[in-house]
Each structure stands twice: as structure tokens, then as C-alpha cells.
Amino acid sequence: MKTSLSEAIVERVNCGVFTVDRELRILTWNRFMQSHSGRSAESVVGQNLLDVFPELPRQWLSRKIEGVFVLGTPAYSSWEHRPYLFRFEHSRPITGTIDAMRQNCNFIPIENSRGEVVAVGVAIVDTTDVCIAYGELQDREKAVTNALAELTVRNQQLTSLNDALAHAHQQLLQSEKLAAIGQLAAGVAHEINNPVGFVLSNLNTLDGYVKTLIRYAADVQRMVSEAAPALKHDIEALAEQADLDYLLGDAPTLVHESKEGLARVRTIVVDLRDFSRVDSTQVWELADIHRCIESTLNIVHNEVKYCAHLVREYAEIPFVRCIPSQISQVVLNLVVNAAQAYGGNHEQHGAPRGTITVRTGMDAADPSRVWFEVADMGCGIPPELLKRIFDPFFTTKPVGQGTGLGLSVTYGIVNAHRGTISVASTIGEGTTFRVTLPVDGAQPEDSNTEALAQSGSLDAIALPAQSPAAT
Ligand SMILES: Nc1ncnc2c1ncn2[C@@H]1O[C@H](COP(=O)(O)OP(=O)(O)OP(=O)(O)O)[C@@H](O)[C@H]1O
Numbered sequence: 001m002k003t004s005l006s007e008a009i010v011e012r013v014n015c016g017v018f019t020v021d022r023e024l025r026i027l028t029w030n031r032f033m034q035s036h037s038g039r040s041a042e043s044v045v046g047q048n049l050l051d052v053f054p055e056l057p058r059q060w061l062s063r064k065i066e067g068v069f070v071l072g073t074p075a076y077s078s079w080e081h082r083p084y085l086f087r088f089e090h091s092r093p094i095t096g097t098i099d100a101m102r103q104n105c106n107f108i109p110i111e112n113s114r115g116e117v118v119a120v121g122v123a124i125v126d127t128t129d130v131c132i133a134y135g136e137l138q139d140r141e142k143a144v145t146n147a148l149a150e151l152t153v154r155n156q157q158l159t160s161l162n163d164a165l166a167h168a169h170q171q172l173l174q175s176e177k178l179a180a181i182g183q184l185a186a187g188v189a190h191e192i193n194n195p196v197g198f199v200l201s202n203l204n205t206l207d208g209y210v211k212t213l214i215r216y217a218a219d220v221q222r223m224v225s226e227a228a229p230a231l232k233h234d235i236e237a238l239a240e241q242a243d244l245d246y247l248l249g250d251a252p253t254l255v256h257e258s259k260e261g262l263a264r265v266r267t268i269v270v271d272l273r274d275f276s277r278v279d280s281t282q283v284w285e286l287a288d289i290h291r292c293i294e295s296t297l298n299i300v301h302n303e304v305k306y307c308a309h310l311v312r313e314y315a316e317i318p319f320v321r322c323i324p325s326q327i328s329q330v331v332l333n334l335v336v337n338a339a340q341a342y343g344g345n346h347e348q349h350g351a352p353r354g355t356i357t358v359r360t361g362m363d364a365a366d367p368s369r370v371w372f373e374v375a376d377m378g379c380g381i382p383p384e385l386l387k388r389i390f391d392p393f394f395t396t397k398p399v400g401q402g403t404g405l406g407l408s409v410t411y412g413i414v415n416a417h418r419g420t421i422s423v424a425s426t427i428g429e430g431t432t433f434r435v436t437l438p439v440d441g442a443q444p445e446d447s448n449t450e451a452l453a454q455s456g457s458l459d460a461i462a463l464p465a466q467s468p469a470a471t
Pocket residue numbers: 333337338341376378379380381389390394395396397401402403404405406407408431
């Protein structure tokens with residue numbers, strides 16, 4: 001009864017069960033095996049397993065079963081390592097890459113009463129469902145990983161888009177500000193330029209008159225004292241009353257100082273005009289940036305020599321289409337600022353306090369652009385002021401020393417050249433300004449190009465870096 005119950009279970013259980021002897025002859029063959037292999041128990045029992053199923057992995061299977069006979073311990077094979085032993089259909093339609101029933105196989109030693117292994121029972125368990133679920137799980141995991149990767153990329157895109165937007169916003173603000181101030185400056189420059197011109201011309205004439213009058217007064221005094229000595233005292237008294245000596249001494253000084261003052265006004269007017277770029281007489285040409293720099297360094301040599309050594313680090317760069325005088329002006333403004341960053345009175349002789357390095361090079365990312373840099377090791381610019389240094393009239397220098405137009409003029413010029421200017425600065429360590437210019441600057445319609453740059457088109461606008469980290 002007990003035996004027949006076990007047999008009944010083995011017969012009906014939903015997995016394949018069969019036994020073989022040491023020669024691989026089939027001893028029993030349950031219903032599952034019959035229905036899935038299509039071979040009845042009667043037709044296979046007593047036959048060699050490998051003869052009946054020549055497609056079975058002969059060597060592997062023989063070794064596996066022999067191993068169980070020899071060692072007397074169970075063996076196992078999982079679907080993950082060997083998907084199936086018998087190529088069976090699955091009870092429900094199998095989709096995807098799974099083309100046959102997946103199987104776990106158990107090899108169980110069957111002993112007689114003396115403990116000798118007389119047969120090996122093989123149990124074949126259908127694991128297709130597990131395998132499908134596992135595959136789906138992996139697919140989902142892959143999908144989640146892909147989605148995460150895509151999200152990360154999107155996030156990066158969004159972040160850089162956001163940065164670009166902030167950048168563009170800053171550009172717009174800066175260009176609007178400059179456009180408004182540029183118009184104002186252009187008007188003011190024009191209004192001031194004419195009177196300054198004629199006052200300067202009048203002063204030159206007056207200078208001549210004063211000199212003539214001084215000569216005349218001296219001659220009259222001499223002639224009177226020779227021809228009418230009696231009048232000498234009266235004339236001297238008159239001269240004293242009028243403080244003539246002082247007047248004659250002071251008049252040329254006054255004229256001279258006035259001329260100097262007006263020259264300064266004229267410089268500011270020229271700066272204002274450059275800033276607003278109303279002057280279209282300057283011509284675009286292919287120029288050697290190193291020559292522009294050198295001619296400027298010659299001019300500022302005197303100003304710079306007591307506070308810093310000039311160091312040149314020039315790379316080989318092509319000629320650049322630009323307005324050379326304006327590029328010189330840019331170099332001038334940057335170098336003078338760099339010199340002033342060393343502070344103190346440079347007229348006082350003494351050992352220079354630092355270096356000003358002028359570098360040039362090609363843009364690594366874009367060979368159609370060249371750059372030049374002016375780097376100092378001076379006082380540096382506080383981060384909160386970095387945003388303002390390009391604003392017209394922003395200066396931290398004492399009254400009379402800075403107009404605060406240098407960098408805004410520079411910005412305007414670089415802008416008109418479709419270039420960019422950036423700044424990196426650390427307090428107490430120094431500042432580096434870098435100007436990048438396109439090699440092929442403005443094109444045949446050069447005058448229009450300038451107008452275009454002024455119009456505020458985003459492409460044409462350069463942005464000053466807003467923080468030291470920006471470069
Ligand atoms: N190399 C530098 N090191 C430190 N500060 C600088 C440097 N360059 C510019 N600055 C700061 O930027 C401000 C604006 O510079 P900008 O050249 O526009 O005007 P300025 O030098 O003050 O006057 P101007 O050039 O009209 O004589 C300066 O006052 C200074 O505070």
C-alpha cells in the first residue's frame with residue numbers, strides 16, 4: 001500500500017521522474033515524462049536512455065549519473081547553467097527568447113537495503129515560469145536603469161540650459177545698459193567736443209597773446225625807464241598796485257593748466273565716443289595683434305616701469321581682422337589697470353613690485369579665435385565688484401585718477417569685434433583679463449557689422465565673466 005501510494009504520487013506529480021541503472025537503462029518513466037516526451041513507459045523501459053534520446057548531452061549526463069553512483073550523493077543542475085535536459089514544450093505558450101521548457105534537474109541515488117546505489121532517480125522540475133519572471137524582472141531593471149540614465153542626461157541638459165539662460169539674461173542686461181549709456185555718451189561726447197575744440201583753439205591763441213603782452217610790458221617798462229627815468233617810480237608803483245609781476249608770471253601757468261585740463265576733457269570725450277562707437281572712420285584691417293600690443297607697451301612703458309616688470313609670453317597667432325587702434329586702446333586700458341593694481345605712487349622710484357604678463361594664444365576649442373591676456377599679481381577685485389567693473393563710470397580709484405570708463409570702453413570695443421572678454425580675479429593674488437577675438441573679425445560690409453554689434457544681437461555680444469570662477 002505504502003509502495004503503491006508513493007508510486008501513485010511519483011506517477012502523478014507535476015514534474016518528470018524517471019530512474020536509470022548504472023548502464024543508463026531506463027527502469028521507470030512517469031506520466032509527466034510520457035506526456036512531454038511523447039514516449040510511453042512501455043516503449044522506453046529497459047532501453048538505454050541515450051539510445052532513446054540521442055539528442056541528450058551524452059558526456060555530461062553519463063558523467064553526472066556515474067558520479068551519483070560512485071559518490072552516493074545527490075547532484076543538481078539548474079536552468080540558469082543548463083536551460084534544459086529534455087527539449088520539452090511548456091504547458092503555456094512561451095514568448096520571447098525562451099524556446100523550450102526550462103528545467104532544474106535533481107539526480108538522486110537510490111540504495112538497496114545494503115546501502116548500495118542500485119539506481120539513480122532523475123527529477124525534472126519545470127522552472128519556465130520562474131525563468132520568465134526573472135527575465136521580466138531583468139527587463140524592468142534595465143528599463144529603470146535606462147530611464148535613470150535618460151533622466152540624468154535630461155537633468156544635465158536642463159542645468160546647462162538654465163546656465164545658458166542666466167548667461168543670456170546677463171548679456172541682455174549688460175547690452176541694454178550699454179546701449180542706453182552708449183547713446184547718452186554719444187550725445188554728450190558730440191555736444192562737448194565742439195566747444196572743447198574752439199576753447200582749446202582760443203587758448204592756444206590766448207597763449208600767444210599772453211606771451212606777446214608779457215614781452216610788450218617788459219619792453220614798455222624798459223623803454224620808459226630809459227627815456228623818462230622820472231616816471232620810473234610812478235610806473236613801478238602802478239605795476240605794484242596791479243601786482244603786475246605776479247600776473248605776468250601766473251598768466252602763462254593759468255593758460256598752460258587750462259590747456260592740460262582741456263586735454264583731459266578731450267581724452268574723456270574720445271573715450272566716450274569710442275565707447276559709443278559713433279566714430280566710423282576707423283578702418284578694419286588684417287593686423288598683427290603682437291604689433292598692437294607692442295606699440296601700446298611702448299606708450300605705457302613710463303607709467304608701468306616703476307611698479308611692474310613687463311613679461312611677454314607670445315604664441316604664434318595669425319593676423320586678426322580688427323581695428324588696430326581700438327585693439328591697442330583695449331591693451332592700454334588693461335595694462336594701465338594692471339599697473340594701478342599694484343597701488344601706491346608709481347612716480348616714486350624704487351624696485352618694481354610685481355609683474356604684468358601679456359600672453360597671447362589660440363583658442364584650443366576653436367582655431368578661428370585668438371586671445372590675449374593681461375595678468376597682474378596686484379590687489380585683485382572683490383567678487384561683489386566683479387559685476388560692476390564693466391559699468392561706465394564705475395571706479396574705485398581716487399578722484400582725478402580714474403574716470404571708470406576704461407573697462408566699459410574696452411567692453412564696447414571687444415563687443416564691436418564680436419569678441420568676448422572675461423576676468424578671473426582673486427583678492428590679494430591678482431587679476432587676469434582675457435580678450436578672445438575672431439580671426440576673421442568684421443567682413444566686407446565692416447561699417448554695418450559695427451551697427452550689428454551695437455544692435456544687441458545675442459551672437460554679437462560679449463559677456464564679461466561674472467565671477468572669478470567663470471574662467
Ligand atoms: N587689474 C585690475 N586689478 C584690480 N582692479 C581692477 C583691475 N582692472 C580694473 N579694476 C577695477 O575695475 C574698476 C574699473 O576699471 P576701469 O578701467 O573701467 O576704470 P578705472 O581704471 O577706475 O578708470 P579709468 O580707466 O577710466 O582711468 C577699477 O576702478 C578697479 O576697481
